[in-house]
Amino acid sequence: MIDSKHIREQFPILNKRINNNSLVYFDNGATTQKPKVVIDSVVKYYSEQNANIHRGVHTLSREATELFESARQTVSSFINSKTEEIIFTSGTTDSINIVANGLDIPKGSEIIVSQMEHHSNILPWQLWCERNNGKLKVIPINRDGTLQIKKLESLITHNTAVVALTHVSNTLGVINPVNEIIQKVKAIDQRILVLIDGAQSVPHMSIDVKNMDCDFFVFSGHKMYAPTGCGVLYVKKGLMDQLKLSKTGGGTIKTVSFERTEYVNGPLRFEAGTPNIEAVVGLAKACEFMNSIGVNNISEHEHSLLVYAQNELRAIEGVEIYADHSNKAAVISFNVKGQHPFDVGTLLDKYGVAIRTDHHCTQPLMNYYGIQGTIRASFAIYNVKEEIDIFIEALKKGIKLLS
Amino acid sequence: MIDSKHIREQFPILNKRINNNSLVYFDNGATTQKPKVVIDSVVKYYSEQNANIHRGVHTLSREATELFESARQTVSSFINSKTEEIIFTSGTTDSINIVANGLDIPKGSEIIVSQMEHHSNILPWQLWCERNNGKLKVIPINRDGTLQIKKLESLITHNTAVVALTHVSNTLGVINPVNEIIQKVKAIDQRILVLIDGAQSVPHMSIDVKNMDCDFFVFSGHKMYAPTGCGVLYVKKGLMDQLKLSKTGGGTIKTVSFERTEYVNGPLRFEAGTPNIEAVVGLAKACEFMNSIGVNNISEHEHSLLVYAQNELRAIEGVEIYADHSNKAAVISFNVKGQHPFDVGTLLDKYGVAIRTDHHCTQPLMNYYGIQGTIRASFAIYNVKEEIDIFIEALKKGIKLLS
Amino acid sequence: MSIEEIENEIIQEFEIFGDDWEGKYEHLIDLGKSLPIINQENKTEENIIKGCQSRVWLNSAIKNGKIFFTADSDAIITKGMVALMIRVFNGQSAKDIVEAKLEFINKIGLKEHLSPTRANGLLSMVNRMKLDAIKLSQ
Amino acid sequence: MSIEEIENEIIQEFEIFGDDWEGKYEHLIDLGKSLPIINQENKTEENIIKGCQSRVWLNSAIKNGKIFFTADSDAIITKGMVALMIRVFNGQSAKDIVEAKLEFINKIGLKEHLSPTRANGLLSMVNRMKLDAIKLSQ
Ligand SMILES: Cc1ncc(COP(=O)(O)O)c(C=O)c1O
Numbered sequence A, B: 001m002i003d004s005k006h007i008r009e010q011f012p013i014l015n016k017r018i019n020n021n022s023l024v025y026f027d028n029g030a031t032t033q034k035p036k037v038v039i040d041s042v043v044k045y046y047s048e049q050n051a052n053i054h055r056g057v058h059t060l061s062r063e064a065t066e067l068f069e070s071a072r073q074t075v076s077s078f079i080n081s082k083t084e085e086i087i088f089t090s091g092t093t094d095s096i097n098i099v100a101n102g103l104d105i106p107k108g109s110e111i112i113v114s115q116m117e118h119h120s121n122i123l124p125w126q127l128w129c130e131r132n133n134g135k136l137k138v139i140p141i142n143r144d145g146t147l148q149i150k151k152l153e154s155l156i157t158h159n160t161a162v163v164a165l166t167h168v169s170n171t172l173g174v175i176n177p178v179n180e181i182i183q184k185v186k187a188i189d190q191r192i193l194v195l196i197d198g199a200q201s202v203p204h205m206s207i208d209v210k211n212m213d214c215d216f217f218v219f220s221g222h223k224m225y226a227p228t229g230c231g232v233l234y235v236k237k238g239l240m241d242q243l244k245l246s247k248t249g250g251g252t253i254k255t256v257s258f259e260r261t262e263y264v265n266g267p268l269r270f271e272a273g274t275p276n277i278e279a280v281v282g283l284a285k286a287c288e289f290m291n292s293i294g295v296n297n298i299s300e301h302e303h304s305l306l307v308y309a310q311n312e313l314r315a316i317e318g319v320e321i322y323a324d325h326s327n328k329a330a331v332i333s334f335n336v337k338g339q340h341p342f343d344v345g346t347l348l349d350k351y352g353v354a355i356r357t358d359h360h361c362t363q364p365l366m367n368y369y370g371i372q373g374t375i376r377a378s379f380a381i382y383n384v385k386e387e388i389d390i391f392i393e394a395l396k397k398g399i400k401l402l403s
Numbered sequence C, D: 001m002s003i004e005e006i007e008n009e010i011i012q013e014f015e016i017f018g019d020d021w022e023g024k025y026e027h028l029i030d031l032g033k034s035l036p037i038i039n040q041e042n043k044t045e046e047n048i049i050k051g052c053q054s055r056v057w058l059n060s061a062i063k064n065g066k067i068f069f070t071a072d073s074d075a076i077i078t079k080g081m082v083a084l085m086i087r088v089f090n091g092q093s094a095k096d097i098v099e100a101k102l103e104f105i106n107k108i109g110l111k112e113h114l115s116p117t118r119a120n121g122l123l124s125m126v127n128r129m130k131l132d133a134i135k136l137s138q
């Protein structure tokens, strides 16, 4: 059991009032709020520790470097990887682009994504295909939001170079059986590289990249209680030095001359320029915050919210929940018959309830369902049942106003 | 006249003690410390305003979007550009890479940089040349650290596509006459694109990109009192839509399908993924902080520190200042005869003085002078004469210890 | 009636709701429902104004030097806002339309809908109305 | 003497300085100056250990099952540290060298020089010494 009161006290923004109502923040899939330990770590960083890293002889610089590198350790054990497998980026989108721009795969290769991917896990591959005469193939889904895994196998040819797949759908909440899929893919062809988009899984469930056996795993700090502007690219040992650079500059080199540059090996080769030191330090704090509650406890708490909210929603006439009965993280997408999501969202906001209402950067998924968008409520560790009651009440009132 | 006492009170880290001495922070060229207004803006952002931007219907998201977009206005007027000419990036290095990866110039083109560039303004161009059979040409410098501008003219051929030049040398402090140079370049061939690296000029002097007439201007937030992890890419009106994308994903599109994606125009096309909202908001605050003191007052104050420190240094036997008598921002690089910069830096640190001692990511410049590195002191608005006295005293003691 | 007079009329109409935002929105939604729908043939790609979320179709015409709009939206609250705008603009001269500041939106407490960062594209619609008015009157 | 005995000797040597870091560094610098210089012919590319800033050259040899090092550095403080390390390691067995924890560095208050993020490459040097010792003894 978690102590919700204690947890909520750690998130200052939850005291905010919106249109004279308490804020009910259910837009966690977009970004989570930040606990005091994370905010405080930022303040402490700038008040006592700030310096540029990696090259300074002075105390501040040495200590900041140690902070930064120990954050790499913290983050790597958080997903059960090795420290030298962790590259800090500016976010999930950045991480995916680094991989898509860096892979040394033949022109004309085939890339497989799924119908439910976030645009950030489609567009970099689409661009690669456009520029390299490649082919983008799509794993279809069922109406219940599950992947047609059988079809995936038939999509694979000897030209298949990459499978890029989300772990949890940001729109539907559906959890894809990535371990099983990776096994299947590798059994067909060991050389196919698998990238897993963990932007929506890391915040909600315990991750073990070693056990998962993916080649690349990417996620964002800001969706897991950390500051904005940093993310992670996990690269399986041995693959990193083969990645071509798409961004280069200070901090990545052994020696530079105009004729020839010798780069360092390892993560630093990809971290050109001054990194987002503050956010990386904050990300380590966010991992510690999640660990202090227990990631499994977080999953459990959020799951109970999911179950409760879905039950309540089902009881409202005209509500259709997408992927209603599938295995899901704490994300619910739904629509109200005859109502535009935008109208519903606008009125919910008036009642203090912050939810998202659009295509959630998954237009191909919207096209599959033949809709413009959905209303999405996504939960985090600080959410409570009482907020779901407020949300359901507000939703009912909103629907009444609109009808 | 500025009120140094008042300014120093705004920087909490200046109370820090290093090895029982007051911190004297002269490593501002690497990164500056942050004033309370900036730190507070971060705290406020996470305690009251945090949400993902650009797509939300709810109040928090709308307000965060307004904060972010009004930061774009603040930053753009800070350098006298138009709002729609400002792309937010993760830093100077990122900005330069976006340009180098995005230019639509013929294979085999020639790129001109200078002998004093930071690695971040060499490596992206070097990589471009390697991949596109291009040629990297170098504007030579004189021993006093000034550019051989005459030579630049003779480097230009009809294959010259880009001149990429630093505004202020991060190692020497030398201010390059960029307005004059741009005029000359454009007079020879209007089509040559000019990128100015403003990482070391924006913190120290008033910038007017319109008057400068460059095509691209780049700088970092963290070197001008703002949080880490954000930077700016100014692109002259009309050029932006011609830049190819090197990073794509959520937030950059009008419509997406697996077959075809329609991108938005303007800065958002380059801001794929959740941006570093916090740091952008902080950057606007940093601009306001600088404006509140007056950028010209900052220049003047720092210049007086430069003059004072150089005079003091010249009086020490064995000290050689690089580019000693040139027109400089508040950066001094020097060496002590017979001493390794690292040794000097280590001892200065013991006395609480934080300076940098290495190649400063300008190895080609080090090669020009035939040295491994320099000792660099770089000043910011919160530095004072008394700190220079401490520094000089410590330097003398250090040299004595070493001899 | 002049634009200003119509604006005042609307302000008075909304004033009776006081702080009752639900009443206000109910009224707005009713206005949306009563918006004379644009002809199907005018719901073309060119006439579409895309917000991130809700879409607006706008058709503009001139008659005796006065501008007239018909419109539709797929979101009803947006449609209510559109209805207000049309009520204010219809039958006015291009000059008056272009110069209108539409401060009534602020005064009736619906300002956020006209914010540049709003996901419904209303501000683009107003700009389009003004642009159309100029074009048609030239 | 065993590694531990030499470490204790060094600790005592530095203890007399107490909090006087200047004295300590003066001593360290003196040690650096007295470091028997590596032969010029051993200052090869392979024998170089690059820190970000200062460089160390290290040559390793084995004699009667005992390991011996000569070294040099371009920075004198680094050289002092190197001198300490060599004093501790010279004439020891590979096994003892590999197992040494070098806690004296911490105890004499020079810990920061062995930090993994230090710009002088001393930690790489210690690792290289251990590696060389293993290789030579096999
Ligand atoms: C002149 C110059 N250019 C580029 C950079 C790189 O900036 P950043 O590390 O913020 O990307 C620096 C910072 O050291 C610099 O001084």
Ligand SMILES: Cc1ncc(COP(=O)(O)O)c(C=O)c1O
Pocket: A029, A030, A091, A092, A093, A094, A118, A120, A121, A166, A168, A169, A170, A197, A199, A200, A220, A361, B250, B272, B273, B274, B275
């Ligand atoms: C599944 C998924 N992938 C990628 C992203 C992009 O993350 P970011 O915007 O942090 O780069 C998101 C965020 O919306 C997401 O939910």
